[in-house]
Amino acid sequence: MNTYADIIYRNALLYPQREAFIYGSERITFTEFNARVNRLIYALRSLDVKKGDGIGVLSWNCLEYVDVYGAAMKGGFIVSPFNPRLQANELDHVINYSGVHTLFIGPELIEMAHLLRPRIPNVKHFISLEGPASGMISHLELLNNFPKEEPDIELQEDDPVFIFYTSGTTGAPRGALYDQRRALSDTRTFIIAAGLQPEDKHVQIMPLFHIGGFKTFLGYFCAGGCNVVLKYFDPGVTLKTIQEERATDIHIVPTHLGAFFSIPNYDQYNLxxxxRMLYAASPMPFELLKRGLEVWGPIFIQFYGSSETGPYVTCLRIEDHKVLDKSAEDQNILLSCGRPNFGVHVRIVDDRGEDVELGEVGEIIVQGNTMVEFWKKPEDTREIMREGWVYTGDMGRYDEKGYIYILDRKKDMIISGGENIFPREVEEIFYQHPAVREVAVIGVPDAYWVERVHAVVILKEGACLTSGELIEFCKKRIAKYKVPKSVEFVDSIPKTPSGKILKRELREKYWAGMKKQV
Known part of the structure; x- marks a missing residue:
């Protein structure tokens, strides 16, 4: 099995009547999914979409979203999933950068697509995923007009298949390109590390445009398991779905766990x-994880990774979480992100790229199932990939047992509710306001979001402005999850002699006494 095309076809043969996906009242078997994928491949070819061409998706979770991924994996197209939380000016930039010529649109994004249309001239085909829409091709009609027979497919391991989008230090989008071999190797790593079985049933609340959310989803599919897809995350609906479907697995971020506990009588649900309760995307607060263990027992598994390295660099196993009855020192293992997975190599290095001593802090670099390159950005690729190693920008250390502890970020990225937010992008919005003289955006601890976006602002002389007015100003210009939840007005901001803002000093008063600085 060298490509995802092999697995889609194989699963239809091995598990013909087994449910692959559940979405609302729809239940799709592996055989039915294979047929849907075949039809979509033929349909795209009829639109002159060729192997190696880019197709994009702008949607929340839905069954048709999965069809698009399947067509790319089996038909040789390169799929770009776009974040529907982005504003129009952010979306047109990333869509134009991606180079896609065909764009699949979810029902909630139809109006946005019409707004974007004149700004994305390279997109020739707009396809509505759920039902007809003005000026768009209907996904359902496309499927119905083409056969379900196996198409002629010639795929190679080095054929590109996915582009997952992240941001650089400037906030500009960068696409992490994966080929069939690297992506499939990463999927195998996950299946082995988590111990997945064909009998597993996974509730998909993570968005399918995220590399971690999709790759987890894909792992269960490749293992022959079932994915129960929810359009959005709602804590009550999620717990009810686990109970009714007798689900075995769920992938969460820390914010989800906190949301479960915010429900009155959350223990009314039979879970x-x-x-397994997998968690990733941002650090799990120590006390929140302990509460989860007390309520549901040691069913937790942590994965650490990124868009550039792949989501399964390290794993903190179920066995590692069995520490509630042990000493405080033994419980500190919960502060780690586990040990490197099979086939993945992790080093901790200094600024010269040389290994630090055991226990010393340095930058985490990774070799394994990483991205091929940044799409159309050779200089950015050379910056992060050196001699086969991906430099993560995360600062950490090894302990004597081989566990890795992430202590801080070399870069200033904020992770709030599992979403990556780059401060400079938010700062640039603040600088558009005529009353703002200087601003520094940092991440500060938050019980619900783990980190929240906080802005430290110096106003121009004579200016009068409230924090609420600034927050409203931002809401109109960037995605809501990037908007600061708090604003602090100050007279000065600490800097180095060269004028660089000392964000570490700004963060210190908020993070003092915390076990982690991320």
Missing amino acids: SSLK
């Missing part, structure tokens, strides 16, 4: 079927 006894759960075998």
Whole structure:
């Protein structure tokens, strides 16, 4: 099995009547999914979409979203999933950068697509995923007009298949390109590390445009398991779905766990079927994780990774979480992100790229199932990939047992509710306001979001402005999850002699006494 095309076809043969996906009242078997994918491949070819061409998706989770991924994996197209939380000026930039000529649109994004249309001239085909839409091709009609027979496919391991979007230090989008071999190797790593079985049933609340959310989803599919897809995350609906479907697995970020506990009588739901609660995307607060262990037992598994390295660099196993009855020192293992997975190599290095001593802090660099390159950005690729190693920008250390502890970020990125936010992008919005003289955006601890975006602002002389007015100003210009949740007005901001803002000093008063500085 060298490509995802092999697995889609194989699963239809091995598990013909087994449910692959559940979405609302729809239940799709592996055989039915293979047929849907075949039809979509033929349909795209009829639109002159060729192997190696880019197709994009702008949607929330839905069954048709999965069809698009399947067509790319089996038909040789390169799929770009776009974040529907972005504003129009952000979306047109990333869509134009991606080079896609065909764009699939979810029902909630139809109006946005019409707004974007004149700004994205390279997109020739707009396809509505759920139902007809003015000026768009209907996804359902496309499928119905083409056969379900196997198409002629010639795929190679080095054929590109996914582009997952992240941001650089400037906030500009960068696409992490994966080929069939690297992506499939990463999927195998996940299946082995998590111990997935064909009998597993996973509730998909993570957005399918995220590399971690999609790759987890893909792992269960490749293992022959079932994915129960929810359009959005709602804590009550999620717990009810686990109970009704007797689900065995769920992938969360820390914010989700906090949301579960915010429900009155959350323990009314029977979650006894759960075998695994996977968590990733941002650090899990120590006390929140301990509460989860007290309520549901040691069913937790942590993964650490990124868009550039792949999401499964390290794993903190279920066995590692069995520490509630042990000493405080033993419980500190919960502060780690686990040990490197099979086939993944992790080093901790200094600024010269040389290994630090055991226990010393340095930058985490990774070799394994990483991206091929940044799409159309050779200089950015050379910056992060050196001699086969991906430099993550995360600062950490090894302990004597081989566990890795992430202590800080070399870069200033904020992770709030599992979303990556780059301060400079937010700062640039603040600088558009005529009353702002200087601003520094940092991440500060938050019980719900883990980190929240906080802005430290110096106003121009004579200016009068409230924090609420600044927040409203931002809401009109960037995605809501990037908007600061708090604003602090100051007279001065600490800087180095060269004029660089000392964000570490700004963060210190908020993070003092915390076990982690991320």
